Amino acid sequence: MKLGIVGLPNVGKSTLFNAITKAGAESANYPFCTIEPNVGVVSVPDERLDRLTEMHKSKKTIPAAVEFYDIAGLVKGASKGEGLGNKFLSHIREVEAIVHVVRCFEDPNVVHVDGTVDPQRDIDVINLELILSDLEMVEKRMQKLQKTIKSDKNQIKNMELLKRLYSALEEGLPARSVDYDDSLSDFVKNLYLLTTKPVIYVANVSEDDALNSSENPLYEKVKEIGLRENAEVIKISAKLEAELLELEDDEKALYMEELGMDETGLHKLIQAGYAILGLISFLTSGEPETRAWTIVKGSKAPQAAGKIHTDFEKGFIRAEVVSYDDLLEAGSLHAAKEKGILRLEGKDYVVKDGDVIHFRFNV
Secondary structure (H helix, E strand, O other): EEEEEOOOOOOOOOHHHHHHHOOOOOOOOOOOOOOEEEEEEEEOOOHHHHHHHHHHHHOOOOOOEEEEOOOOOOOHHHHHHHHHHHHHHHHOOOEEEEEEEEEEOOOOOOOOOOOOOOHHHHHHHHHHHHHHHHHHHHHHHHHHHHHHOOHHHHHHHHHHHHHHHHHHHHOOOOOOOOOOOOHHHHHHHOOHHHHHOOOEEEOOOOHHHOOOOOOOHHHHHHHHHHHHHOOOEEEEHHHHHHHHHHOHHHHHHHHHHHHOOOOOOOHHHHHHHHHHHHEEEEEEOOOOOEEEEEEEEEEHHHHHHHOOHHHHHEEEEEEEEEEEEHHHOOOOHHHHHHHHHEEEEEOOOOOOOOOEEEEEEOO
């Protein structure tokens, strides 16, 4: 899973990135501190792996991973190359979802690129630049398609969709707001439009607001925007996350308990990423290793097997499946077999989150 962290300069992008990845990207109180995208690979917290490792005395434990990209701050005119616009747009094409950090705190010591804090305006600035970039992309594709449409009637549906996309973008709506037939999914995917990517809005609030149940009006604005756009919205204090980073695990747990924090910002962000991309994890476990594998929700057993190795998918015979909860209750795979809760599933089985699977294949 690749998540790109974006936002206007000085909204707390790099502070948040540093806190959740421990990568130490430079963070400073001036625009364009981040030019090339810093990349941090983070393990997905999953206590199920620890229990399975203990059960099977696994030599290695390999969690699922999330790649976070800290992308350069955006300013007005990026779609025309202003600031670091060209770099921003090219970098954002590489990620699966956009983590849009929005400043929701007042601090006279941290300058805002536009002078004042206004979540709606800040979100509009970035969304507009993405839309303008997509408009240009769709227009070029329409011009190209127009030359071949007369000799290729199959392109008529593609042109009709391009026109609908263009109309939506002209109205200031993202491309993801346009409905289309599943048969056109590959066509849309190959357009590489920025506004088809799902969005997670991170409201970067003060430490007090992060711990306070009453919401500040700036955060409320972001929630309203997220509701309109069908986007995930989470509240995080990048400053507080940075403070937690400095603590040892035991100290961190104690401090979080004192503050009344149930989970870290990283955990919230990963959960939102899985939700908005429709991802789940299945597990494999044995003496060599215990491992989590990330797949798209709704994937069938052969597709899940292919995540491990293409040969597993090509030569798929069957899957031996038991849910994590059932396996834990049974105490071992042997006990699960004796109780009849270890099932044999075929090619049409839809894998569920937390399934512990052993694949049988023949190549």
